[in-house]
Amino acid sequence: MSNAAGLRIVDLRLNxxxxxxxxxxxxxxxxxxxRVLGLVGESGSGKTTVGLAVLSHARRxxxxxxxxxxxxxxxxxxxxxxAKRKIRGGLVxxxxxxxxxxxxxxxxxxxxxxxxxxxxxxxxxxxxxxxRIKEMMAEVLLPTDDEYLERYPHQLSGGQQQRVxxxxxxxxxxxxxxxDEPTTGLDVSTQEHVLKTIRQLTRDHGVAALYxxxxxxxxxxxxxxxxxxxxxxxxxxxxxxxxxxxxxxPYTRHLVAAAPDxxxxxxxxxxxxxxxxxxxxxxxxxxxxxxxxxxxxxxxEFPKMVSxxxxxxxxxxxxxxKVAVSVASSKAMSTxxxxxxxxxxxxxxxxxxxxxxxxxxxxxxxxxECLALVGESGSGKTTVSRAIGGLxxxxxxxxxxxxxxxxxxxxxxxxxxxxxxxxxFQNPYGSLNPxxxxxxxxxxxxxxxxxxxxGARQVVLDVLDKVSLPGSYANKYPDQxxxxxxxxxxxxxxxxxxxxxxxxxEVTSALDVLVQAAIVDLLGDLRRQLGxxxxxxxxxxxxxxxxxxxxxxxxxxxxxxxxxxxxxIGNPQQQYTQSLISATPSIERSMR
Amino acid sequence: MTxxxxxxxxxxxxxxxPSDPAEAMLGREATPEALAxxxxxxxxxxxxxxxxxxxxxxxxxxxxxxxxxxxxPVSEYIGPRVGASFFLLLIAAVGSIPLSIVVGANxxxxxxxxxxxTSSLVSLILAAMPEFVVGTILTIIFSTTxxxxxxxxxxxxVGAPPWSxxxxxxxxxLTLLLAVTPYVARVMRAAMVEVLESDYVEMARLKGMDERxxxxxxxxxxxxxxxxxxxxxxxxxxxxxVIIVERLFNFPGIGSALADAVRSRDLPVIQFLALIIAGVYxxxxxxxxxxxxxxxxxxxxxLK
Numbered sequence: 001m002s003n004a005a006g007l008r009i010v011d012l013r014l015n016x017x018x019x020x021x022x023x024x025x026x027x028x029x030x031x032x033x034x035r036v037l038g039l040v041g042e043s044g045s046g047k048t049t050v051g052l053a054v055l056s057h058a059r060r061x062x063x064x065x066x067x068x069x070x071x072x073x074x075x076x077x078x079x080x081x082x083a084k085r086k087i088r089g090g091l092v093x094x095x096x097x098x099x100x101x102x103x104x105x106x107x108x109x110x111x112x113x114x115x116x117x118x119x120x121x122x123x124x125x126x127x128x129x130x131x132r133i134k135e136m137m138a139e140v141l142l143p144t145d146d147e148y149l150e151r152y153p154h155q156l157s158g159g160q161q162q163r164v165x166x167x168x169x170x171x172x173x174x175x176x177x178x179x180d181e182p183t184t185g186l187d188v189s190t191q192e193h194v195l196k197t198i199r200q201l202t203r204d205h206g207v208a209a210l211y212x213x214x215x216x217x218x219x220x221x222x223x224x225x226x227x228x229x230x231x232x233x234x235x236x237x238x239x240x241x242x243x244x245x246x247x248x249x250p251y252t253r254h255l256v257a258a259a260p261d262x263x264x265x266x267x268x269x270x271x272x273x274x275x276x277x278x279x280x281x282x283x284x285x286x287x288x289x290x291x292x293x294x295x296x297x298x299x300x301e302f303p304k305m306v307s308x309x310x311x312x313x314x315x316x317x318x319x320x321x322k323v324a325v326s327v328a329s330s331k332a333m334s335t336x337x338x339x340x341x342x343x344x345x346x347x348x349x350x351x352x353x354x355x356x357x358x359x360x361x362x363x364x365x366x367x368x369e370c371l372a373l374v375g376e377s378g379s380g381k382t383t384v385s386r387a388i389g390g391l392x393x394x395x396x397x398x399x400x401x402x403x404x405x406x407x408x409x410x411x412x413x414x415x416x417x418x419x420x421x422x423x424x425f426q427n428p429y430g431s432l433n434p435x436x437x438x439x440x441x442x443x444x445x446x447x448x449x450x451x452x453x454x455g456a457r458q459v460v461l462d463v464l465d466k467v468s469l470p471g472s473y474a475n476k477y478p479d480q481x482x483x484x485x486x487x488x489x490x491x492x493x494x495x496x497x498x499x500x501x502x503x504x505x506e507v508t509s510a511l512d513v514l515v516q517a518a519i520v521d522l523l524g525d526l527r528r529q530l531g532x533x534x535x536x537x538x539x540x541x542x543x544x545x546x547x548x549x550x551x552x553x554x555x556x557x558x559x560x561x562x563x564x565x566x567x568x569i570g571n572p573q574q575q576y577t578q579s580l581i582s583a584t585p586s587i588e589r590s591m592r
Numbered sequence: 593m594t595x596x597x598x599x600x601x602x603x604x605x606x607x608x609x610p611s612d613p614a615e616a617m618l619g620r621e622a623t624p625e626a627l628a629x630x631x632x633x634x635x636x637x638x639x640x641x642x643x644x645x646x647x648x649x650x651x652x653x654x655x656x657x658x659x660x661x662x663x664x665p666v667s668e669y670i671g672p673r674v675g676a677s678f679f680l681l682l683i684a685a686v687g688s689i690p691l692s693i694v695v696g697a698n699x700x701x702x703x704x705x706x707x708x709x710t711s712s713l714v715s716l717i718l719a720a721m722p723e724f725v726v727g728t729i730l731t732i733i734f735s736t737t738x739x740x741x742x743x744x745x746x747x748x749x750v751g752a753p754p755w756s757x758x759x760x761x762x763x764x765x766l767t768l769l770l771a772v773t774p775y776v777a778r779v780m781r782a783a784m785v786e787v788l789e790s791d792y793v794e795m796a797r798l799k800g801m802d803e804r805x806x807x808x809x810x811x812x813x814x815x816x817x818x819x820x821x822x823x824x825x826x827x828x829x830x831x832x833x834v835i836i837v838e839r840l841f842n843f844p845g846i847g848s849a850l851a852d853a854v855r856s857r858d859l860p861v862i863q864f865l866a867l868i869i870a871g872v873y874x875x876x877x878x879x880x881x882x883x884x885x886x887x888x889x890x891x892x893x894x895l896k
Contacts, residue, residue: 057798059794085800088799088800098791101792102794103792103795105889107813115799119800154890169799
């Protein structure tokens with residue numbers, strides 16, 4: 001048995017040093033050689049903590065309370081520090097989330113690869129090591145010449161950096177590898193290449209891989225097995241097909257229901273509430289407060305893992321009762337009646353200091369409809385949205401609001417025009433003033449407009465209600481809110497000036513899937529109730545199908561394809577769109 | 593360009609000094625005729641713009657003017673003192689840069705442990721004390737009350753090479769060292785703490801690098817870049833701060849020369865010394881920028 005198991009985690013628990021509260025507990029996982037286990041969960045669920053523990057590493061303020069981790073036959077947690085150093089990068093290696101910040105900016109990539117080999121005495125001589133580096137670079141499909149190895153990390157693209165990270169991880173032929181969201185932040189086509197490389201290398205070298213991600217579709221595409229984490233515990237695990245076809249834990253079911261899929265037009269469904277941080281977690285099943293099936297027994301102790309059939313197990317007392325969880329959307333998808341054009345762009349070109357990055361873009365966003373503007377990073381989609389919002393200086397062409405020509409910059413536009421177009425930013429953490437209460441932030445445009453204090457207060461309560469937050473939130477500060485709540489506040493602030501057009505720039509990309517689904521749901525409601533015209537800028541193609549009526553695909557500053565989202569995504573005509581869609585992982589496609 | 597603006601300011605300020613160099617030299621009982629003759633001799637009767645032009649072109653042409661007080665050319669009077677001061681500064685810099693880097697890096701590495709808390713407390717105290725207090729305390733400890741190990745003042749002839757009285761150099765250098773090191777060490781610690789928390793340092797550990805490699809190869813090069821700027825500011829500050837320290841230890845450098853010159857309203861000397869100190873400021877900052885670019889590949893490769 002120990003031969004087949006590449007990685008075995010037994011009853012692992014890690015604590016916060018200061019308080020003794022558990023970050024993760026009761027973690028039991030086994031990965032066989034040559035297989036990939038996908039570890040999913042929302043941010044804060046403890047995925048990375050588990051991943052780092054496999055390398056016998058705990059971040060500052062975190063300690064292993066008990067448990068064992070076997071990489072092959074070696075138990076890694078009990079090793080002394082010199083032995084730990086030896087296994088890291090040798091027996092077990094790590095591929096970090098952000099290659100840009102994980103490669104040392106001051107060192108050439110060749111040296112960063114070489115030092116791993118040197119540290120583990122891999123290949124007896126310098127020649128042998130150099131040859132090994134070339135071999136690795138070839139395996140991850142990068143150039144092998146010396147000039148390339150002399151480059152610094154910033155001279156490589158994101159995809160290339162991540163492949164250097166992979167080369168580094170596989171350099172000493174490890175038997176276990178931990179991949180921590182290695183493709184987050186990469187474009188889909190780059191992601192496809194990186195995933196392919198990972199799959200190839202793990203199979204060829206019989207490596208047990210722990211793949212950490214929040215992206216279910218990537219797991220469906222890549223992994224053999226799945227473990228779902230919630231609040232520091234594994235709540236369900238099994239083979240990929242078992243989990244995705246027949247999720248047993250209510251949390252898993254919600255997760256699957258909330259994941260948009262490029263292969264179908266599905267209405268994604270969110271879930272209210274949020275997981276609690278260590279120390280505030282409820283007794284018993286941590287998911288109980290959000291679970292509609294919860295009963296008193298759930299709140300007594302953490303449920304035992306029960307077999308659901310095959311290799312699938314779930315930590316839920318009702319895992320084997322096929323009780324329906326209300327994950328179906330109650331809302332009908334919008335029926336299509338064409339609205340009047342709200343915003344029209346006619347041959348808009350835009351650039352930065354003389355370099356044109358957007359060429360001749362013409363678009364129409366209609367009242368009550370959502371137009372998704374999709375494209376990979378650098379395609380110019382954000383520049384277009386900024387031009388509409390009057391935030392971009394250098395552009396030509398014409399942008400019309402309700403048939404009226406708009407001035408280039410927001411400052412030059414009439415107040416009514418400025419209020420009519422509102423912008424919601426990507427990062428809910430950076431776009432709210434941390435020193436103002438949420439209510440003050442929302443009321444700001446009203447005060448500028450000269451509204452009385454009590455009048456403003458009433459409006460603030462109204463918009464908070466519209467974004468489904470209680471009025472008490474007006475007195476909170478941004479740091480007291482979760483990411484999803486902040487994004488709701490950002491939307492509320494946009495709504496307060498009663499806009500006709502809402503420009504949403506990657507508003508869900510920093511959020512977990514359940515939260516993303518809830519925000520998308522909210523945006524859909526607002527659009528219908530208020531007749532808002534919405535421009536939804538995103539790189540997330542699957543999401544487009546669930547939110548947008550129309551989609552415009554951008555590449556290298558030009559619109560490649562535009563049309564109803566169903567036909568563009570379901571039956572793309574342009575080669576670029578086709579390649580983009582086929583590169584996007586899909587749960588449904590993988591399960592066929 | 594910067595130097596030109598500085599030269600203008602220096603000239604304007606020195607001209608605005610109350611009292612008249614001629615009067616300062618000849619004393620209160622001098623006859624008006626003698627004063628006028630001396631002023632004409634110095635060129636002080638000409639319009640200010642002309643005076644400035646003469647001075648500026650003189651400097652550009654290598655003629656620094658003549659000291660009012662000693663009637664020797666400024667270059668001859670100042671030259672050896674500048675050399676001596678630069679020597680002092682150089683030793684202080686060469687000593688303080690590695691010292692502060694080592695102290696700062698170690699404090700960061702042993703964050704919140706004894707070395708860190710002690711070193712930050714000590715550096716805070718040192719940073720809070722003006723140089724002359726530090727210098728006086730050192731004198732009390734090493735040359736007067738406690739031990740009589742080192743001379744309290746420097747016995748150095750003007751023009752003699754500064755290394756001819758090494759014993760006398762120790763206290764001034766030590767004072768300057770203690771004046772600069774705390775600041776730089778604190779900045780170094782902050783930069784190092786940030787770097788040690790970075791993803792690439794964690795990654796270096798996770799790929800099995802030993803702590804020495806992690807520290808020297810992965811962390812330090814990324815931390816010294818920001819520290820360079822502070823080092824430069826402090827060295828430049830030293831160029832001014834040296835005045836007090838030199839007075840204190842009677843070291844024959846630009847500091848004591850400047851103090852004497854101010855007392856006797858020796859305008860050419862004041863102006864030139866001010867210009868030199870400003871030059872040091874600009875030069876060290878330039879060097880820091882170059883140093884930062886050199887240790888930061890992202891900036892370096894952009895030059896190509």
